[in-house]
Amino acid sequence: MYLLPQRKKNYSKWYNELVAKADLAEISGVRGCMIVKSFGFSIWEKMQEVLDKMFKDTGHKNVYFPLFIPKSYLSKEISYADGFAKECAVVTHYRLKTSTRGNIIVDPLAKLEEELIIRPTSEPIVWESFRRWIQSYRDLPILLNQWANVVRWEMRTRLFLRTSEFLWQEGHTAHDSRNEAITETEKMLEVYTEFSEKLLAIPVIQGFKSSMERFSGAKQTYCIEAMMQDGKSLQVGTSHFLGQKFSKAFDVKFTDKFGEQNYVWATSWGCSTRLMGAMIMAHSDDHGLILPPKIAPIQLVIIPIFVNQIQLDAIEKVVLPIKRSLEKQGISVIYDNRERYSWGCKLNEYEVKGIPLRIIVGQKEIENREVEIFRRDTMVKNMLPQKGLVNSISELLEEIQKNMFQKALVRRNYLTTEIDSYEDFKEILDAKGGFLSAFWDGSIETEEKIKKETTASIRCIPFNRKQEKGLCIFSGRPSFQRVFFAKSY
RNA sequence: CGGGGUGUAGCGUAGUUUGGUAAACGCGCCUGGUUUGGGGCCAGGAAAUCGUAGGUUCAAAUCCUGCCACCCCGACCA
Structure with missing residues (x-):
């Protein structure tokens, strides 16, 4: 029987070797980018197939927007631009030429008048289009999805978990009311939850992101978080309530039934090839990958x-x-x-x-x-x-699917600990990791300090938790709810 | 961007301290034979201008200098 490096001894070595030995993907010659190999891609295709159907069953249609976004579009929504500014790839020229020494060089005469940003997400170009498409309440809602690649210039990359270019799906919707947009945000979080738990056999925690972890450009970010075998948390999917931030930034108004002009309400939601990483790290063992039957390209x-x-x-x-x-x-x-x-x-x-x-x-x-x-x-x-x-x-096959979920659930529960003091917090985080459910005073300062001191961040402010009164483990100030802290990928 | 490290066959490495036959080993690959209930065995073979540019020297994988790439640890992030 084949044996990888042991998970317990060297988790990241185990992960890397598994990805290689299972023939899922490899590091490419291109900085931070991966080559997804045919077996790995067939798993991704299976994920796409199932998700795509789920999106269509909830009324969405597929579209395709360009890879390039003119720089001027980006500056319209400031918080969004700020959020991604440090990691954007920029196209500045449109031509190469052969130099006198026989090398291929960028033709300095072929400089673009306006640089093109390679999309880190598509909101700017989507909303630029929505402005033209939406005039009346009759044009709403617009429920779109696209399967695409995006680029974020990451400092450190890991196959599937964080690569400079990755594949994903991004939903973009526009609505005539705040409520409808919130309902949409929640509906898509449910879709991701069902996909994760029923197909990938990975139990997840549903909740909100703290303002620090929120998608820049969103009013509220909803998320599902999963626990990996090494006690680190991984975000499996996100759904954003964008409010009217993009409609205001791009001036997207519609006339309602009463003849009034209103800004459109929006959502966006996505999940990526990171799901591959989640699946690997949630289930696999020292003999290699273990595929949940419902997602296995070969059962x-x-x-x-x-x-x-x-x-x-x-x-x-x-x-x-x-x-x-x-x-x-x-x-x-x-x-x-x-x-x-x-x-x-x-x-x-x-x-x-x-x-x-x-x-x-x-x-x-x-x-x-x-x-x-x-x-x-x-x-x-x-x-x-x-x-x-x-x-x-x-x-x-049914039983395996159930057993895998059950096993992951037991592990997740074991790796979830209620904590009531900062000393315990640090000790448990160090000894065991996992989710630490603890009272938090709700302030960014506290969140930042805890993160700085322990490297654990608030992964999720869970839904459906009982309201309890307690004291923030860090500041001692009153708190109304426990939140989930963890180290994360 | 800061700190550390590594570049030798497709992959993983030895050789570098102390310069001396242009290079060894494991896996993989090719050929032939043999074998078959958990990565078989035997024999033979192909494959490397030792990251790159320059320097020192009778002689450089080995010493010196520049450059490039990648990896690890931080800061940043889905």
Whole structure:
């Protein structure tokens, strides 16, 4: 069995090697940018497929806006521009030429009159368009989504978790009332929550961001936070109530039923290839990736064990009908009869890639009319009768999906601690990590100081928490609610 | 941007202290044989102007200088 570096000993080494060995992605020659390999991309495509359907089912339509944003658009919404100013890639020229020494150089004569910013998000160009598209309440709501790449010039990058260029989806909506926009913000947070918990099998905490962590340009940022195995928190998705900030900045008004001019209400929401990182870090073990069945591009692999063509033929007679009936049930199966790889090699390959189920069929199984089945999540092998196999496998996939969520939930709960003093806070953060649920006085100063001293930040001000009175662990001032602190990615 | 480190075959490294046959090892790759219930074994083979530019020297992967790239730790962030 293949073994990666141990998670407990060196978490980031484990993560990097897993990404490489599972053939998900690699560091490219381009600073801070990754190459997503075909297996990794097939997982992302599966995520896209499910999310895309969820967006469409909630009334959204896909569009595509340009990669470049004229610099002047950016300066219209100041808090937004400030938020991203330090990490924008800028296009200044439009032509290259061959120098006298034979090198390719930027043609100094081809300087752009107005620089183009490579989008860190698309709000500016979306709202520039909305101004032209929206005149009347009849034009609203506008419910759009786009699948795109964005660029943020990051100082330090990690595959999937933080790269300078990443893939994501960004929803942009415009509404005629504050309430409708808030409802939309909440609805999309629900979509992300369902996706995370039901598909990725990752339990999440729903809540608001503190003003410090809020998306620059948003009135209120809603988020879902997930706990990774090393006790660090990862934001899985965000949904922003933008209020009228962008409509005012871009002068987007509509005439309502009573003939009054009003500014439009807005939301935006997104999730990215970071979900890949979440999935890896929430579930995988020292043998490699573990894919939740509902997101696995391949749910089951069949491996034959044979020494000659006669045996292989006999195996195929049994295996191919099984494969067909599984596919009929919507289960994605591959039958790996490659002769140039030893079967032992194949076992390791699918194990490290996290394929949920594996079947082995050899002479023994054919004689006994059974198959050997292996569950990746528990690493347990069993024999199953060939009769009724399709049902057993469907049930197993369900069970794996549930088990993975349950396991992650138990871990998350273990890694959530109620804290009532700053001493405990520092001690637990150091010893165990995870979410620290603690009273906070609501001030930015306190949040900043705690972050500076401990590196833990407020990940989330959770919804649905009982209102309790307490004292801020840092300042001792009165507080009405516990918030979740954690170190984060 | 500050501190530290590393560049030698596709990947991972040894060799650098003390200059001396233009280079070793593991994985991977190719060929042939053999084997087959958890990454098989044997034999043979291909593949590196030692990051780059210059300098010192009879002689440089090794010493000196500049440059470039990447990694780690901070500051910044989804």
